[in-house]
Amino acid sequence: MTIKELLEHQQQSGNICLIRQGLFFRAYNQGAALLNSLCGYQIRCKQSKSCGAVLYYVGFPASVVDKVTAKIVEQGGIVVKHEDNYIECSNMETVYDEERLKTTAVLSTARVKQGNTHTVIDSTIEAIKHFDTLNATALEALQFIDQLQKQLNEKKVSNNE
Known part of the structure; x- marks a missing residue:
């Protein structure tokens, strides 16, 4: 069905x-x-x-x-x-x-909210906190990790941030 x-x-x-x-x-x-x-x-x-x-x-x-x-x-x-x-x-x-x-x-894509007060690290941490691992499929989890990696790579996070 x-x-x-x-x-x-x-x-x-x-x-x-x-x-x-x-x-x-x-x-x-x-x-x-x-x-x-x-x-x-x-x-x-x-x-x-x-x-x-x-x-x-x-x-x-x-x-x-x-x-x-x-x-x-x-x-x-x-x-x-x-x-x-x-x-x-x-x-x-x-x-x-x-x-x-x-x-x-x-x-389900667990979009990250980015405001002026959030750094990339803060928004990544918030996204991870709110990602529902219990109800996510393996594919959704992999897509979520891929999204986080892209976000971090785009912002070129430094250790100081």
Whole structure:
């Protein structure tokens, strides 16, 4: 199932879908909002070329999927489908409020905020502090490191800075 199909299914059924991607499960849009409120997972966003839209998502290690589904059930949710790579839950009231998701989301590219008061080192440290290693894929982590290296090389950081 593609992400686009998953989003369409969530929209039509009103159910929350969790899909396994590598070592993590991810929930998109409504599912992201639900898991943010139930489990405190950080909402992230990324531009999807295949969907042609911004996607909001949360990710968590597959090793804790039983704990997450237990929290959903505790809140009155029903697990209607549980497969190795896909979980679907119903009976969960979630409101898809894109404006709320925008305010809580962290860009998956972990863009560094650079203000006049920040040195390159300060902004790099801040970026590292705020990078969500628990929910990042290996590719996102490598892209993040590459971004930091480029930033440092562009500014030619000296030991005095």
